[in-house]
Amino acid sequence: MGIVREPIIVRPHDSLLHTIKIMTMEYVPKLIVGDENGNPLGVVTQKDVLKFISKMGSRELDSVYVSEVMRKDIVTVTSDIEPLEAAQILIEKKQPMLIVTSDSGRILGMIIKSDLSQYYGSLIRGIQKISEYMSKNPIIINENSSMHEALNLILSNDISRLIVVSDGKIVGTITTTDLLYLAPVLKMKEVNVKVKEVMTPTIVIVDEYEDLNYAARLMANRKVKGLPVVGVSGELKGILTTTDIVRALTDEKIRKYLLELKLYTTTF
Template sequence: MKRKSWNSGRLRVFKQITILSHMGIIREFMILRPFDTLLYASKIMVMEQVPKSIVIDEKGEPVGTLTQKDIINFIYSMGEDRPIENVMVSEVMRKDLVCVSPSIDPFEAAQILVDKRQPLLAVCDESGKAIGIIIKSDLSNFYASQVKGLQKVKDYMSSPVVTIEPSTRLSEAVSVLIERNLSRLVVYSSGRVQGVITTTDLLYLAPVIKFKELKVEVRDVMSPNVIVVDGEEDMAHAARLMASRKIKGIPVMGKDGKLSGIVTTTDVIRAMMDQSVKKYLYEIKMYTSSF
């Protein structure tokens, strides 16, 4: 496996880790090994409420990444052919991970995540050992804490929204998620958002989603009581809502009261990468430092 390293010459180890961790940029990671079973990985992700993590070897070096979506995709595609207690993490993990320095700039981290289409970044020390990870939620939280009143939800939301009915079979919902490469579906009926179904919801059912003929409807497993935002709302407000509720997407309602889009942590990252945000933060820093 070829591992890429970024900013290796810009290490400011403990001081920078403390600063960035305080801002929510770097987080601890759940320890997964290549030879752990997929059943173990899915259970621990549910118990620890972990959406994704790196896989490390016996030396502490990262060798891959594993996400809830990876697990769902594998189980559904394999069907009933293999029990997941016999599948190793090494068979499912992505091996094209990217390692970055602890001193990486938040905007550069966002750029790498988008350009390299990575689910996360492994934060590594000079010896190549993993000391943390950066995921989109961390950068979304950074945006929420630093920016206010600059961008509107409607300008960055994803639209149109892929929706399903509450009566849709669970197997069909999983199939749509996989085919569209999505992490969530909005459950919509009678002009109202009824709920959402996410990979997190499905991970609770990991051992049974391989049974494609299972007579379970979306309404039985979806997350109800979904919060929504207006398209005219401040993007930072949406990011703060996602941070406080520990969710990664919020349906967006238009002026007509109809579903017009969905805003996710990925959309927040796109907003964050706009040059107006860098200019905004630079001007704030210049203003506050002059007093």
């Protein structure tokens, strides 16, 4: 599969409201900010938007420019970049995406972690276990907590999702996507919306000793970016995200596995 997807571009003088509509309607967590000539200026993520909303006070969403919210520390690559190299750059430079550009610097596409996770699921199996790469001690929130508590936890811990529990059992997840749908009311502290009213009910969990390939394929098929991980007795052990799978791609064992796979397939 190809790891470069079509870019979705907003302009620096587009409104934050316009950006939120694109993110929610197109179901994309990250956008490229480009100028009128197609040159990249920055990127804007759901977390960037939520962080800004939490501090914007009484301003209206349609009065905020994308240029006020975007991050400028972008990394550009060429379209012939190898998946493992892309994974290495994303992890080492802690980037939300890579912008693919032409020789003249124009935007051609973008590479995000979901695509690399899908790449992993399509080719690599039997090498790594979920337990090796999951994030342990995941942050949880009770279903009766408020959406503002969820927002504060997500922003203060620099994560994209929380596991929602009720009486010690996993009942769902709440993500930056879920919160973004409530963007117009997030800045209204007096509005009391409970987590259980906006969370995504979790019907998919994975066992810590499953093959990482299984989780990567499950994420791709269900179009999710994180899965709760449980132990043999069903107890919560961790959370696995597309970031964890991209990190797994940087393991030298994967490079050797793909090289052997290439040699084997070309021989026959």
